[in-house]
Amino acid sequence: MTAVGNGSQTAGRPTRLPRSARRKQLLAAAQEVFVAQGYHAAAMDDIAERAGVSKPVLYQHFPGKLELYLALLDTHCDGFLAKVHEAMRGTSDNKERVSGAVRAYFDFMDHESEAFRLVFESDLRNDPAVRQRVERVEQGCISAITDTIISDTGVSRAHAELLASGLVGAAETAAQFWLGGGRQVPKAEAEALLAALSWRGIASFPLQGEPAAGAGQTESP
Incomplete structure (x- = not known):
């Protein structure tokens, strides 16, 4: 070897x-x-x-083996969360933010598929220490997107968290499906499809001070 x-x-x-x-x-x-x-x-x-x-x-x-495994998870979890936070802070264009969040998942899948499997497909998911780290990634992503939704739309935290969890869940599931399906759809096209789907939902909530879509105007994401 x-x-x-x-x-x-x-x-x-x-x-x-x-x-x-x-x-x-x-x-x-x-x-x-x-x-x-x-x-x-x-x-x-x-x-x-x-x-x-x-x-x-x-x-x-x-x-021991568990400490080694947890150190690996910490490294990859921290790196992935940094990419999601960067997507939220890197622009004030909300459509680009949605695209950036989706891209973070697909990049993690594409370039670090081994790391993705360690974080999201571990055969040790039921171990409390491992589960805590996986949940930290998911909650960290939800929190970053929640704060952006609140600052832009003014909806309650409970509503914003629900919207953010939907976006995170869709991005994770779709990227996992894409990887498992052998990347039959080109990566850029897959990202664009999911980003468009997510943006059309998020964009229905207007920016603070603007009328809602359908209330005298038509939203065209």
Whole structure:
């Protein structure tokens, strides 16, 4: 089995890497093993071998398999949430915000499909610590979109949260379906379809101070 990373050994002796670099190397190896075997079938021996290190080195960084798995989840969850927040803050154009939120899910699927499976398709979803992290991602996305809806439309938080949860659920489910279906629809087209569907729903709620669609005007998203 080929070790992850470059320079893991020199002249038969393990290369001493900075702690942060070693941690990154171990996480990369663990991700490959977890995705290929699932959490329950994966063993620390497999991960150490994949990384080209001894088990003591692996245990210096992570006290056990669950801690290693949770560290992986934290890395990917934080990265994904940052993309959703960036989509909300990157423009004041609400149509672009919807497109950006949808794109974040499809990008996560397309470029980090292994990470997506770890976060959203884990065989450890019933573990409280894992479930808490998955829920943190979902609630973080809902919260970011909720705040935008409230500031723009003035609807109550309860209404805004319901709308945001619908958008998040649609984006996650559609992106997952797209990935599972072998990407039969081109990615850009898939994003545009879902963004158009979502925007037509969100756009029916007018900006604060503007009349609702149908009340003397026609909404044309």
